[in-house]
Amino acid sequence: MILLVEDNPDHVALTIRALKKNHIANEVVVANDGAQAIDMLFGRGDFDGRPVTLPSVVLLDLKLPKVDGLEVLRALRAEDRTRLLPVVILTSSDEEQDILQSYRSGANSYIRKPVDFMQFLEATKQLGLYWLVLNEGPIAGGNG
Amino acid sequence: MGAASVRADFEVERLRSQVSTLEQLLAVHEKTALEQSRRLENIVNSISDGFFVLSREGRVTYLNQVAAALFMRMGAGSSDLLGRPLWAKFPNLAGGAVEQNFSRAMHDRAQITFEARFEPVDLHLEFHAYPWEDGLSVLFQDVSARKLNDLRREQMQIELERQVQLRTADLQATLSELEAFSYSVSHDLRAPLRSLDGFSQALLEDYSDSLESDGKLYLERIRANAQKMAQLIDALLQLSRVTRAEFNPAPVDLSALVRQIASDVRASDPRRDCEFTIEDGVSAEADARLIEVALQNLLNNAWKFSSQRRQTRIQFGVAPHNGVLACYIRDNGAGFDMKYSEKLFTAFQRLHDVREFEGTGIGLATVNRILKRHGARIWAESAPGQGACFYFTLNGLSAEAPKAKSA
Numbered sequence A: 001m002i003l004l005v006e007d008n009p010d011h012v013a014l015t016i017r018a019l020k021k022n023h024i025a026n027e028v029v030v031a032n033d034g035a036q037a038i039d040m041l042f043g044r045g046d047f048d049g050r051p052v053t054l055p056s057v058v059l060l061d062l063k064l065p066k067v068d069g070l071e072v073l074r075a076l077r078a079e080d081r082t083r084l085l086p087v088v089i090l091t092s093s094d095e096e097q098d099i100l101q102s103y104r105s106g107a108n109s110y111i112r113k114p115v116d117f118m119q120f121l122e123a124t125k126q127l128g129l130y131w132l133v134l135n136e137g138p139i140a141g142g143n144g
Numbered sequence B: 001m002g003a004a005s006v007r008a009d010f011e012v013e014r015l016r017s018q019v020s021t022l023e024q025l026l027a028v029h030e031k032t033a034l035e036q037s038r039r040l041e042n043i044v045n046s047i048s049d050g051f052f053v054l055s056r057e058g059r060v061t062y063l064n065q066v067a068a069a070l071f072m073r074m075g076a077g078s079s080d081l082l083g084r085p086l087w088a089k090f091p092n093l094a095g096g097a098v099e100q101n102f103s104r105a106m107h108d109r110a111q112i113t114f115e116a117r118f119e120p121v122d123l124h125l126e127f128h129a130y131p132w133e134d135g136l137s138v139l140f141q142d143v144s145a146r147k148l149n150d151l152r153r154e155q156m157q158i159e160l161e162r163q164v165q166l167r168t169a170d171l172q173a174t175l176s177e178l179e180a181f182s183y184s185v186s187h188d189l190r191a192p193l194r195s196l197d198g199f200s201q202a203l204l205e206d207y208s209d210s211l212e213s214d215g216k217l218y219l220e221r222i223r224a225n226a227q228k229m230a231q232l233i234d235a236l237l238q239l240s241r242v243t244r245a246e247f248n249p250a251p252v253d254l255s256a257l258v259r260q261i262a263s264d265v266r267a268s269d270p271r272r273d274c275e276f277t278i279e280d281g282v283s284a285e286a287d288a289r290l291i292e293v294a295l296q297n298l299l300n301n302a303w304k305f306s307s308q309r310r311q312t313r314i315q316f317g318v319a320p321h322n323g324v325l326a327c328y329i330r331d332n333g334a335g336f337d338m339k340y341s342e343k344l345f346t347a348f349q350r351l352h353d354v355r356e357f358e359g360t361g362i363g364l365a366t367v368n369r370i371l372k373r374h375g376a377r378i379w380a381e382s383a384p385g386q387g388a389c390f391y392f393t394l395n396g397l398s399a400e401a402p403k404a405k406s407a
Protein backbone atom coordinates (compact mmCIF):
# COMPACT_ATOMS: atom_id res chain seq x y z
CA MET A 1 0.00 0.00 0.00
CA ILE A 2 1.14 3.54 -0.76
CA LEU A 3 0.03 6.47 1.39
CA LEU A 4 -0.30 9.65 -0.66
CA VAL A 5 -0.55 12.78 1.47
CA GLU A 6 -1.80 15.46 -0.91
CA ASP A 7 -4.48 18.14 -0.68
CA ASN A 8 -4.81 18.96 -4.38
CA PRO A 9 -7.36 16.52 -5.92
CA ASP A 10 -5.94 17.13 -9.42
CA HIS A 11 -2.51 16.11 -8.25
CA VAL A 12 -3.97 13.06 -6.52
CA ALA A 13 -5.52 11.99 -9.81
CA LEU A 14 -2.34 12.68 -11.77
CA THR A 15 -0.12 10.88 -9.27
CA ILE A 16 -2.37 7.81 -9.28
CA ARG A 17 -2.34 7.92 -13.06
CA ALA A 18 1.45 8.15 -13.14
CA LEU A 19 1.79 5.20 -10.77
CA LYS A 20 -0.58 3.12 -12.91
CA LYS A 21 1.31 4.05 -16.07
CA ASN A 22 4.42 2.72 -14.41
CA HIS A 23 2.68 -0.54 -13.53
CA ILE A 24 2.90 0.10 -9.85
CA ALA A 25 -0.12 -1.85 -8.77
CA ASN A 26 -0.04 -1.12 -5.06
CA GLU A 27 -3.21 0.18 -3.52
CA VAL A 28 -3.08 3.97 -3.04
CA VAL A 29 -4.60 5.46 0.09
CA VAL A 30 -4.99 9.25 0.18
CA ALA A 31 -4.79 11.57 3.16
CA ASN A 32 -5.96 15.12 2.37
CA ASP A 33 -3.96 16.90 5.02
CA GLY A 34 -1.18 16.34 7.52
CA ALA A 35 -3.48 15.80 10.48
CA GLN A 36 -5.35 13.02 8.69
CA ALA A 37 -2.07 11.37 7.71
CA ILE A 38 -0.92 11.33 11.33
CA ASP A 39 -4.27 9.96 12.50
CA MET A 40 -4.07 7.16 9.91
CA LEU A 41 -0.48 6.23 10.70
CA PHE A 42 -0.87 6.31 14.47
CA GLY A 43 -4.50 5.11 14.75
CA ARG A 44 -5.73 8.28 16.35
CA GLY A 45 -8.74 10.58 15.91
CA ASP A 46 -11.15 9.19 13.32
CA PHE A 47 -8.93 6.13 13.04
CA ASP A 48 -8.89 5.43 16.77
CA GLY A 49 -9.19 1.74 17.48
CA ARG A 50 -8.80 0.62 13.86
CA PRO A 51 -5.83 -1.64 13.09
CA VAL A 52 -2.96 0.35 11.56
CA THR A 53 -1.45 -0.98 8.37
CA LEU A 54 1.83 0.75 7.67
CA PRO A 55 2.30 1.61 3.97
CA SER A 56 5.37 0.55 1.97
CA VAL A 57 6.07 4.14 1.25
CA VAL A 58 4.62 7.55 2.10
CA LEU A 59 4.46 10.16 -0.68
CA LEU A 60 4.33 13.41 1.24
CA ASP A 61 3.59 16.90 -0.03
CA LEU A 62 5.21 19.68 2.00
CA LYS A 63 2.58 22.37 1.86
CA LEU A 64 -0.49 20.85 3.47
CA PRO A 65 -3.47 22.20 5.38
CA LYS A 66 -3.51 21.92 9.21
CA VAL A 67 -0.25 20.04 9.78
CA ASP A 68 2.44 20.59 7.15
CA GLY A 69 4.58 17.90 5.57
CA LEU A 70 7.70 18.53 7.63
CA GLU A 71 5.72 18.20 10.86
CA VAL A 72 4.26 14.89 9.68
CA LEU A 73 7.76 13.72 8.82
CA ARG A 74 9.12 14.70 12.24
CA ALA A 75 6.22 12.95 13.97
CA LEU A 76 6.99 9.78 12.01
CA ARG A 77 10.68 9.93 12.86
CA ALA A 78 9.95 10.44 16.55
CA GLU A 79 8.09 7.11 16.87
CA ASP A 80 9.90 3.78 16.95
CA ARG A 81 7.30 2.04 14.82
CA THR A 82 7.52 4.57 11.98
CA ARG A 83 11.13 5.67 12.34
CA LEU A 84 12.28 3.65 9.33
CA LEU A 85 9.17 4.03 7.20
CA PRO A 86 10.30 5.21 3.73
CA VAL A 87 9.11 8.76 3.11
CA VAL A 88 9.43 10.48 -0.24
CA ILE A 89 8.83 14.21 -0.32
CA LEU A 90 6.83 15.06 -3.41
CA THR A 91 6.40 18.80 -3.77
CA SER A 92 6.31 21.77 -6.15
CA SER A 93 8.93 23.60 -4.16
CA ASP A 94 12.56 23.52 -5.18
CA GLU A 95 13.60 25.99 -2.51
CA GLU A 96 16.95 24.92 -1.16
CA GLN A 97 15.64 25.43 2.36
CA ASP A 98 12.82 22.92 1.79
CA ILE A 99 15.14 20.31 0.35
CA LEU A 100 17.66 20.66 3.18
CA GLN A 101 14.96 20.68 5.85
CA SER A 102 13.37 17.58 4.37
CA TYR A 103 16.58 15.59 4.44
CA ARG A 104 17.45 16.90 7.88
CA SER A 105 14.07 15.81 9.16
CA GLY A 106 14.69 12.31 7.85
CA ALA A 107 13.21 12.17 4.34
CA ASN A 108 14.48 9.24 2.26
CA SER A 109 14.08 11.02 -1.03
CA TYR A 110 12.94 14.34 -2.49
CA ILE A 111 11.18 14.75 -5.80
CA ARG A 112 10.17 18.06 -7.21
CA LYS A 113 6.86 17.64 -9.01
CA PRO A 114 7.72 18.76 -12.53
CA VAL A 115 5.12 20.63 -14.54
CA ASP A 116 5.84 18.29 -17.43
CA PHE A 117 3.84 15.14 -16.85
CA MET A 118 6.27 13.02 -18.84
CA GLN A 119 9.08 14.02 -16.51
CA PHE A 120 6.85 13.13 -13.61
CA LEU A 121 6.25 9.71 -15.10
CA GLU A 122 9.99 9.21 -15.31
CA ALA A 123 10.45 10.29 -11.69
CA THR A 124 7.71 7.99 -10.39
CA LYS A 125 9.16 5.17 -12.44
CA GLN A 126 12.46 5.49 -10.61
CA LEU A 127 10.61 5.94 -7.36
CA GLY A 128 8.68 2.72 -7.96
CA LEU A 129 11.75 0.76 -8.81
CA TYR A 130 13.67 2.03 -5.88
CA TRP A 131 11.18 1.88 -3.06
CA LEU A 132 8.91 -0.95 -4.09
CA VAL A 133 11.26 -3.33 -5.82
CA LEU A 134 14.85 -2.72 -4.80
CA ASN A 135 14.29 -1.55 -1.30
CA GLU A 136 13.79 -4.77 0.60
CA GLY A 137 14.73 -2.86 3.71
CA PRO A 138 13.68 -3.17 7.32
CA ILE A 139 9.95 -2.78 6.63
CA ALA A 140 9.83 -5.46 3.95
CA GLY A 141 7.71 -8.48 4.75
CA GLY A 142 4.11 -7.83 5.62
CA ASN A 143 3.03 -4.33 4.75
CA GLY A 144 1.92 -2.76 1.46
CA MET B 1 79.04 138.89 47.75
CA GLY B 2 81.73 136.39 48.26
CA ALA B 3 82.75 133.86 45.70
CA ALA B 4 81.43 131.14 48.02
CA SER B 5 77.92 132.45 48.02
CA VAL B 6 77.97 132.83 44.27
CA ARG B 7 78.99 129.20 43.94
CA ALA B 8 76.27 128.17 46.38
CA ASP B 9 73.68 130.06 44.40
CA PHE B 10 74.90 128.47 41.27
CA GLU B 11 74.80 125.05 42.93
CA VAL B 12 71.21 125.59 44.12
CA GLU B 13 70.22 126.67 40.64
CA ARG B 14 71.82 123.64 39.15
CA LEU B 15 70.14 121.33 41.63
CA ARG B 16 66.82 122.99 41.07
CA SER B 17 67.11 122.58 37.36
CA GLN B 18 68.12 118.96 37.86
CA VAL B 19 65.14 118.37 40.12
CA SER B 20 62.86 119.93 37.57
CA THR B 21 64.36 117.76 34.84
CA LEU B 22 63.88 114.75 37.04
CA GLU B 23 60.34 115.82 37.74
CA GLN B 24 59.69 116.18 34.04
CA LEU B 25 61.26 112.83 33.36
CA LEU B 26 59.23 111.28 36.12
CA ALA B 27 56.06 112.78 34.72
CA VAL B 28 56.89 111.41 31.30
CA HIS B 29 57.68 108.00 32.81
CA GLU B 30 54.53 108.04 34.86
CA LYS B 31 52.55 108.94 31.83
CA THR B 32 54.17 106.16 29.81
CA ALA B 33 53.67 103.70 32.62
CA LEU B 34 50.06 104.73 32.93
CA GLU B 35 49.61 104.48 29.19
CA GLN B 36 51.26 101.13 29.13
CA SER B 37 49.19 99.80 31.94
CA ARG B 38 46.06 101.18 30.28
CA ARG B 39 47.09 99.63 26.99
CA LEU B 40 47.71 96.34 28.76
CA GLU B 41 44.35 96.64 30.43
CA ASN B 42 42.73 97.34 27.06
CA ILE B 43 44.43 94.36 25.54
CA VAL B 44 43.38 92.10 28.37
CA ASN B 45 39.85 93.45 28.20
CA SER B 46 39.69 93.04 24.47
CA ILE B 47 40.09 89.25 24.82
CA SER B 48 36.74 87.60 24.51
CA ASP B 49 37.75 85.08 27.21
CA GLY B 50 37.60 85.73 30.91
CA PHE B 51 41.08 86.38 32.33
CA PHE B 52 42.18 86.49 35.94
CA VAL B 53 45.32 86.11 38.00
CA LEU B 54 45.48 84.12 41.21
CA SER B 55 48.20 84.49 43.85
CA ARG B 56 49.79 81.44 45.39
CA GLU B 57 47.33 81.73 48.26
CA GLY B 58 44.41 81.79 45.87
CA ARG B 59 43.67 85.51 46.02
CA VAL B 60 42.37 87.19 42.91
CA THR B 61 44.98 89.82 42.09
CA TYR B 62 43.61 90.79 38.69
CA LEU B 63 40.54 90.12 36.56
CA ASN B 64 39.33 91.46 33.21
CA GLN B 65 35.80 92.59 32.39
CA VAL B 66 34.73 89.31 30.82
CA ALA B 67 35.94 87.45 33.91
CA ALA B 68 34.08 89.90 36.14
CA ALA B 69 30.94 89.37 34.07
CA LEU B 70 31.28 85.59 34.21
CA PHE B 71 31.87 85.65 37.97
CA MET B 72 28.86 87.93 38.25
CA ARG B 73 26.75 85.32 36.50
CA MET B 74 28.12 82.84 38.99
CA GLY B 75 26.89 85.08 41.79
CA ALA B 76 29.72 87.48 42.71
CA GLY B 77 30.23 91.23 42.19
CA SER B 78 33.62 92.13 40.66
CA SER B 79 34.48 94.54 43.48
CA ASP B 80 33.93 91.73 45.99
CA LEU B 81 36.51 89.61 44.24
CA LEU B 82 39.63 91.68 43.72
CA GLY B 83 42.12 90.90 46.50
CA ARG B 84 39.85 88.24 48.01
CA PRO B 85 40.39 84.48 48.03
CA LEU B 86 38.50 82.83 45.14
CA TRP B 87 37.50 79.70 47.02
CA ALA B 88 35.91 81.67 49.87
CA LYS B 89 33.70 83.36 47.30
CA PHE B 90 32.81 80.13 45.54
CA PRO B 91 32.62 77.36 48.09
CA ASN B 92 31.05 75.19 45.38
CA LEU B 93 34.34 75.24 43.49
CA ALA B 94 36.53 74.66 46.54
CA GLY B 95 37.78 71.11 46.82
CA GLY B 96 36.26 70.32 43.40
CA ALA B 97 37.82 69.68 40.03
CA VAL B 98 38.62 73.37 39.47
CA GLU B 99 40.67 73.81 42.63
CA GLN B 100 42.39 70.46 42.15
CA ASN B 101 43.37 71.31 38.59
CA PHE B 102 44.62 74.76 39.63
CA SER B 103 46.82 73.34 42.39
CA ARG B 104 48.12 70.71 40.08
CA ALA B 105 49.05 73.30 37.45
CA MET B 106 50.82 75.35 40.12
CA HIS B 107 52.55 72.37 41.62
CA ASP B 108 53.67 70.86 38.33
CA ARG B 109 54.43 74.27 36.82
CA ALA B 110 52.59 73.02 33.75
CA GLN B 111 49.83 74.52 31.67
CA ILE B 112 46.51 72.72 32.03
CA THR B 113 43.23 72.76 30.11
CA PHE B 114 39.99 71.34 31.49
CA GLU B 115 36.24 71.70 31.50
CA ALA B 116 34.00 72.07 34.52
CA ARG B 117 30.31 72.51 35.15
CA PHE B 118 29.13 75.15 37.59
CA GLU B 119 25.97 73.53 38.89
CA PRO B 120 24.03 76.40 40.52
CA VAL B 121 23.49 78.24 37.22
CA ASP B 122 24.21 75.34 34.89
CA LEU B 123 27.26 76.94 33.32
CA HIS B 124 29.81 74.92 31.37
CA LEU B 125 33.27 76.49 31.59
CA GLU B 126 36.49 75.72 29.84
CA PHE B 127 39.67 76.70 31.69
CA HIS B 128 43.24 77.20 30.50
CA ALA B 129 45.53 77.77 33.48
CA TYR B 130 49.13 79.02 33.00
CA PRO B 131 51.36 78.88 36.12
CA TRP B 132 54.17 81.39 36.89
CA GLU B 133 56.38 81.97 39.98
CA ASP B 134 53.83 83.75 42.10
CA GLY B 135 50.60 82.20 40.99
CA LEU B 136 48.42 81.36 38.10
CA SER B 137 47.01 83.19 35.05
CA VAL B 138 43.72 81.74 33.99
CA LEU B 139 41.76 82.11 30.74
CA PHE B 140 38.24 80.77 30.85
CA GLN B 141 35.13 80.88 28.74
CA ASP B 142 31.49 79.90 28.76
CA VAL B 143 31.10 76.77 26.58
CA SER B 144 27.47 76.06 27.54
CA ALA B 145 26.27 76.70 23.98
CA ARG B 146 28.84 74.30 22.58
CA LYS B 147 27.91 71.73 25.22
CA LEU B 148 24.26 72.12 24.30
CA ASN B 149 25.16 71.56 20.64
CA ASP B 150 27.15 68.48 21.54
CA LEU B 151 24.18 67.20 23.49
CA ARG B 152 21.82 67.89 20.60
CA ARG B 153 24.18 66.20 18.19
CA GLU B 154 24.34 63.20 20.49
CA GLN B 155 20.57 63.08 20.65
CA MET B 156 20.36 63.43 16.89
CA GLN B 157 22.83 60.58 16.57
CA ILE B 158 20.70 58.43 18.86
CA GLU B 159 17.58 59.37 16.91
CA LEU B 160 19.36 58.55 13.67
CA GLU B 161 20.42 55.17 14.96
CA ARG B 162 16.87 54.49 16.08
CA GLN B 163 15.64 55.38 12.60
CA VAL B 164 18.20 53.11 10.99
CA GLN B 165 17.09 50.29 13.24
CA LEU B 166 13.47 50.94 12.31
CA ARG B 167 14.33 50.94 8.63
CA THR B 168 16.35 47.76 8.99
CA ALA B 169 13.43 46.09 10.72
CA ASP B 170 11.18 47.32 7.91
CA LEU B 171 13.57 45.96 5.35
CA GLN B 172 13.79 42.64 7.12
CA ALA B 173 10.00 42.44 7.18
CA THR B 174 9.88 43.19 3.45
CA LEU B 175 12.54 40.59 2.85
CA SER B 176 10.70 37.86 4.68
CA GLU B 177 7.53 38.91 2.87
CA LEU B 178 9.45 38.49 -0.36
CA GLU B 179 10.59 35.12 0.87
CA ALA B 180 7.02 34.07 1.65
CA PHE B 181 5.93 35.44 -1.71
CA SER B 182 8.48 33.54 -3.73
CA TYR B 183 7.71 30.45 -1.71
CA SER B 184 4.06 30.58 -2.66
CA VAL B 185 5.04 31.44 -6.23
CA SER B 186 7.15 28.35 -6.44
CA HIS B 187 4.42 26.24 -4.92
CA ASP B 188 1.00 27.66 -5.65
CA LEU B 189 1.54 29.06 -9.13
CA ARG B 190 3.09 25.88 -10.39
CA ALA B 191 0.34 23.61 -9.07
CA PRO B 192 -2.37 24.64 -11.61
CA LEU B 193 0.16 24.41 -14.42
CA ARG B 194 0.83 20.83 -13.51
CA SER B 195 -2.86 20.06 -13.73
CA LEU B 196 -3.07 21.79 -17.12
CA ASP B 197 -0.18 19.81 -18.47
CA GLY B 198 -1.12 16.53 -16.82
CA PHE B 199 -4.73 16.43 -17.98
CA SER B 200 -3.83 17.59 -21.49
CA GLN B 201 -1.44 14.68 -21.61
CA ALA B 202 -4.16 12.37 -20.26
CA LEU B 203 -6.50 13.51 -23.04
CA LEU B 204 -3.81 12.89 -25.62
CA GLU B 205 -3.13 9.43 -24.31
CA ASP B 206 -6.63 8.17 -23.40
CA TYR B 207 -8.74 9.88 -26.07
CA SER B 208 -6.31 9.95 -28.92
CA ASP B 209 -8.80 8.01 -31.13
CA SER B 210 -11.56 10.60 -30.85
CA LEU B 211 -9.22 13.57 -31.38
CA GLU B 212 -8.52 14.97 -34.84
CA SER B 213 -4.98 16.02 -35.59
CA ASP B 214 -5.83 19.70 -34.99
CA GLY B 215 -7.23 18.77 -31.58
CA LYS B 216 -4.01 17.00 -30.69
CA LEU B 217 -2.02 20.00 -31.87
CA TYR B 218 -4.06 22.33 -29.69
CA LEU B 219 -3.46 20.11 -26.67
CA GLU B 220 0.25 20.11 -27.43
CA ARG B 221 0.14 23.90 -27.52
CA ILE B 222 -1.59 24.01 -24.15
CA ARG B 223 1.12 21.77 -22.77
CA ALA B 224 3.91 23.81 -24.32
CA ASN B 225 2.49 26.99 -22.82
CA ALA B 226 2.01 25.49 -19.38
CA GLN B 227 5.66 24.47 -19.49
CA LYS B 228 6.73 27.85 -20.80
CA MET B 229 4.96 29.53 -17.92
CA ALA B 230 6.62 27.18 -15.46
CA GLN B 231 9.96 28.22 -16.95
CA LEU B 232 9.10 31.87 -16.50
CA ILE B 233 8.16 31.27 -12.87
CA ASP B 234 11.42 29.43 -12.30
CA ALA B 235 13.35 32.23 -13.97
CA LEU B 236 11.71 34.82 -11.73
CA LEU B 237 12.54 32.72 -8.72
CA GLN B 238 16.14 32.42 -9.80
CA LEU B 239 16.30 36.20 -10.03
CA SER B 240 14.81 36.69 -6.58
CA ARG B 241 17.24 34.15 -5.16
CA VAL B 242 20.16 36.30 -6.25
CA THR B 243 18.85 39.07 -4.02
CA ARG B 244 18.15 36.77 -1.11
CA ALA B 245 21.37 34.76 -1.29
CA GLU B 246 24.11 35.24 1.26
CA PHE B 247 27.04 37.33 0.12
CA ASN B 248 30.54 36.20 1.10
CA PRO B 249 33.28 37.81 -0.97
CA ALA B 250 36.68 36.09 -1.14
CA PRO B 251 39.45 35.81 -3.73
CA VAL B 252 38.17 33.73 -6.68
CA ASP B 253 40.19 32.21 -9.52
CA LEU B 254 38.03 33.41 -12.39
CA SER B 255 40.13 31.68 -15.05
CA ALA B 256 39.57 28.28 -13.45
CA LEU B 257 35.87 28.99 -13.08
CA VAL B 258 35.54 30.01 -16.73
CA ARG B 259 37.47 26.91 -17.86
CA GLN B 260 35.11 24.70 -15.87
CA ILE B 261 31.97 26.37 -17.25
CA ALA B 262 33.40 26.34 -20.78
CA SER B 263 33.90 22.59 -20.63
CA ASP B 264 30.32 22.12 -19.38
CA VAL B 265 29.02 24.35 -22.18
CA ARG B 266 31.03 22.49 -24.78
CA ALA B 267 29.73 19.16 -23.46
CA SER B 268 26.16 20.28 -24.17
CA ASP B 269 26.93 19.94 -27.89
CA PRO B 270 30.35 18.31 -28.41
CA ARG B 271 30.01 18.34 -32.20
CA ARG B 272 30.06 22.10 -32.43
CA ASP B 273 33.28 23.63 -33.71
CA CYS B 274 34.21 26.07 -30.98
CA GLU B 275 37.48 27.62 -29.84
CA PHE B 276 37.62 28.97 -26.30
CA THR B 277 40.49 31.35 -25.46
CA ILE B 278 40.78 31.78 -21.71
CA GLU B 279 43.33 34.11 -20.13
CA ASP B 280 45.23 32.51 -17.24
CA GLY B 281 45.61 33.84 -13.71
CA VAL B 282 42.60 36.15 -13.66
CA SER B 283 41.30 36.59 -10.13
CA ALA B 284 39.07 38.98 -8.19
CA GLU B 285 37.30 39.51 -4.91
CA ALA B 286 33.84 37.95 -5.35
CA ASP B 287 31.18 35.67 -3.96
CA ALA B 288 32.16 32.38 -5.59
CA ARG B 289 28.65 31.00 -5.97
CA LEU B 290 27.08 34.18 -7.31
CA ILE B 291 29.92 34.98 -9.70
CA GLU B 292 29.70 31.44 -11.06
CA VAL B 293 26.00 32.00 -11.87
CA ALA B 294 26.92 35.26 -13.62
CA LEU B 295 29.71 33.68 -15.68
CA GLN B 296 27.45 30.75 -16.59
CA ASN B 297 24.85 33.12 -17.98
CA LEU B 298 27.39 35.15 -19.95
CA LEU B 299 29.10 32.08 -21.41
CA ASN B 300 25.77 30.43 -22.20
CA ASN B 301 24.74 33.55 -24.08
CA ALA B 302 28.03 33.66 -25.99
CA TRP B 303 27.57 30.01 -26.89
CA LYS B 304 23.88 30.36 -27.78
CA PHE B 305 24.06 33.51 -29.88
CA SER B 306 27.04 32.24 -31.89
CA SER B 307 25.45 28.87 -32.70
CA GLN B 308 24.90 29.85 -36.32
CA ARG B 309 28.60 30.48 -37.03
CA ARG B 310 30.54 27.75 -38.75
CA GLN B 311 33.24 28.17 -36.14
CA THR B 312 32.44 29.73 -32.78
CA ARG B 313 35.13 31.74 -31.05
CA ILE B 314 34.68 32.72 -27.39
CA GLN B 315 37.30 34.69 -25.44
CA PHE B 316 37.68 35.49 -21.78
CA GLY B 317 40.23 37.91 -20.39
CA VAL B 318 41.07 41.19 -18.72
CA ALA B 319 41.71 44.49 -20.48
CA PRO B 320 41.44 48.18 -19.78
CA HIS B 321 38.23 49.51 -21.29
CA ASN B 322 36.86 53.06 -21.07
CA GLY B 323 39.63 53.81 -18.58
CA VAL B 324 38.93 50.94 -16.16
CA LEU B 325 40.28 47.43 -15.86
CA ALA B 326 37.49 45.06 -16.87
CA CYS B 327 36.84 41.38 -17.49
CA TYR B 328 35.45 40.62 -20.91
CA ILE B 329 33.63 37.75 -22.58
CA ARG B 330 33.63 38.09 -26.34
CA ASP B 331 31.94 35.98 -29.01
CA ASN B 332 31.69 36.08 -32.79
CA GLY B 333 27.93 35.47 -32.87
CA ALA B 334 24.81 37.29 -34.01
CA GLY B 335 25.47 40.46 -32.00
CA PHE B 336 22.82 43.12 -31.47
CA ASP B 337 22.00 46.74 -32.17
CA MET B 338 23.62 49.03 -29.58
CA LYS B 339 20.45 51.14 -29.60
CA TYR B 340 18.95 48.60 -27.21
CA SER B 341 22.03 47.85 -25.14
CA GLU B 342 20.50 49.34 -21.97
CA LYS B 343 17.41 47.17 -22.22
CA LEU B 344 19.35 43.91 -22.23
CA PHE B 345 19.86 43.97 -18.49
CA THR B 346 16.20 44.19 -17.50
CA ALA B 347 14.11 41.07 -16.93
CA PHE B 348 12.30 39.52 -19.91
CA GLN B 349 13.89 41.89 -22.44
CA ARG B 350 15.11 40.01 -25.48
CA LEU B 351 16.51 41.30 -28.74
CA HIS B 352 16.25 38.08 -30.70
CA ASP B 353 13.32 36.03 -31.89
CA VAL B 354 12.62 32.90 -29.77
CA ARG B 355 12.28 30.94 -32.99
CA GLU B 356 15.88 31.77 -33.78
CA PHE B 357 17.39 31.71 -30.27
CA GLU B 358 15.37 30.32 -27.39
CA GLY B 359 15.37 31.87 -23.92
CA THR B 360 13.30 33.69 -21.34
CA GLY B 361 15.32 36.91 -21.09
CA ILE B 362 16.18 36.60 -17.43
CA GLY B 363 19.88 35.73 -17.76
CA LEU B 364 21.39 39.19 -18.08
CA ALA B 365 19.01 40.64 -15.47
CA THR B 366 20.42 38.04 -13.10
CA VAL B 367 24.00 38.87 -14.09
CA ASN B 368 23.29 42.56 -13.58
CA ARG B 369 21.89 41.97 -10.11
CA ILE B 370 24.83 39.80 -9.13
CA LEU B 371 27.32 42.43 -10.23
CA LYS B 372 25.34 45.16 -8.45
CA ARG B 373 25.60 43.13 -5.25
CA HIS B 374 29.36 43.17 -5.80
CA GLY B 375 29.27 46.94 -6.21
CA ALA B 376 30.39 46.29 -9.79
CA ARG B 377 29.16 47.24 -13.25
CA ILE B 378 28.44 45.52 -16.56
CA TRP B 379 28.17 46.91 -20.07
CA ALA B 380 28.24 45.56 -23.60
CA GLU B 381 29.56 46.40 -27.03
CA SER B 382 28.21 44.93 -30.21
CA ALA B 383 26.83 45.44 -33.68
CA PRO B 384 24.40 43.24 -35.60
CA GLY B 385 26.26 40.30 -37.10
CA GLN B 386 29.54 41.42 -35.53
CA GLY B 387 29.55 39.34 -32.36
CA ALA B 388 29.17 40.77 -28.87
CA CYS B 389 31.49 41.66 -26.03
CA PHE B 390 30.33 41.95 -22.42
CA TYR B 391 32.56 43.83 -19.96
CA PHE B 392 32.31 43.86 -16.18
CA THR B 393 34.34 45.28 -13.32
CA LEU B 394 35.07 43.55 -9.99
CA ASN B 395 36.92 44.52 -6.85
CA GLY B 396 40.54 43.41 -6.72
CA LEU B 397 40.52 42.34 -10.34
CA SER B 398 43.98 41.22 -11.43
CA ALA B 399 45.51 39.29 -14.26
CA GLU B 400 48.83 37.84 -13.16
CA ALA B 401 49.84 35.96 -16.24
CA PRO B 402 48.88 38.10 -19.22
CA LYS B 403 49.59 35.25 -21.66
CA ALA B 404 46.53 33.79 -23.38
CA LYS B 405 46.10 30.06 -23.49
CA SER B 406 43.82 27.96 -25.61
CA ALA B 407 41.41 25.65 -23.77
Ligand SMILES: Nc1ncnc2c1ncn2[C@@H]1O[C@H](COP(=O)(O)OP(=O)(O)OP(=O)(O)O)[C@@H](O)[C@H]1O
Pocket (backbone or CB within 6 Å): B235, B297, B301, B302, B305, B331, B333, B334, B335, B336, B344, B349, B350, B351, B352, B358, B359, B360, B361, B362, B363, B364, B365, B387, B388
Ligand atom coordinates in the same frame (compact mmCIF):
# COMPACT_ATOMS: atom_id res chain seq x y z
N1 LIG C 1 26.29 37.21 -26.53
C1 LIG C 1 25.20 37.78 -27.05
N2 LIG C 1 25.12 38.04 -28.37
C2 LIG C 1 24.02 38.61 -28.89
N3 LIG C 1 22.94 38.98 -28.17
C3 LIG C 1 22.96 38.74 -26.87
C4 LIG C 1 24.08 38.14 -26.23
N4 LIG C 1 23.80 38.03 -24.91
C5 LIG C 1 22.57 38.53 -24.75
N5 LIG C 1 22.06 38.96 -25.91
C6 LIG C 1 20.74 39.58 -26.13
O1 LIG C 1 20.24 39.98 -24.86
C7 LIG C 1 19.01 39.33 -24.58
C8 LIG C 1 18.89 39.07 -23.11
O2 LIG C 1 19.84 38.10 -22.69
P1 LIG C 1 19.46 37.14 -21.51
O3 LIG C 1 20.62 36.28 -21.22
O4 LIG C 1 18.92 37.99 -20.43
O5 LIG C 1 18.25 36.31 -22.09
P2 LIG C 1 18.23 34.97 -22.94
O6 LIG C 1 19.59 34.41 -23.09
O7 LIG C 1 17.45 35.28 -24.16
O8 LIG C 1 17.36 34.02 -22.01
P3 LIG C 1 17.83 33.25 -20.69
O9 LIG C 1 19.21 33.71 -20.36
O10 LIG C 1 16.84 33.68 -19.65
O11 LIG C 1 17.73 31.82 -21.05
C9 LIG C 1 19.05 38.09 -25.42
O12 LIG C 1 17.75 37.62 -25.71
C10 LIG C 1 19.75 38.58 -26.67
O13 LIG C 1 18.85 39.24 -27.51
Ligand SMILES: [Mg+2]
Pocket (backbone or CB within 6 Å): B297, B300, B301, B359, B362, B363, B364
Ligand atom coordinates in the same frame (compact mmCIF):
# COMPACT_ATOMS: atom_id res chain seq x y z
MG1 LIG D 1 20.85 34.07 -21.42
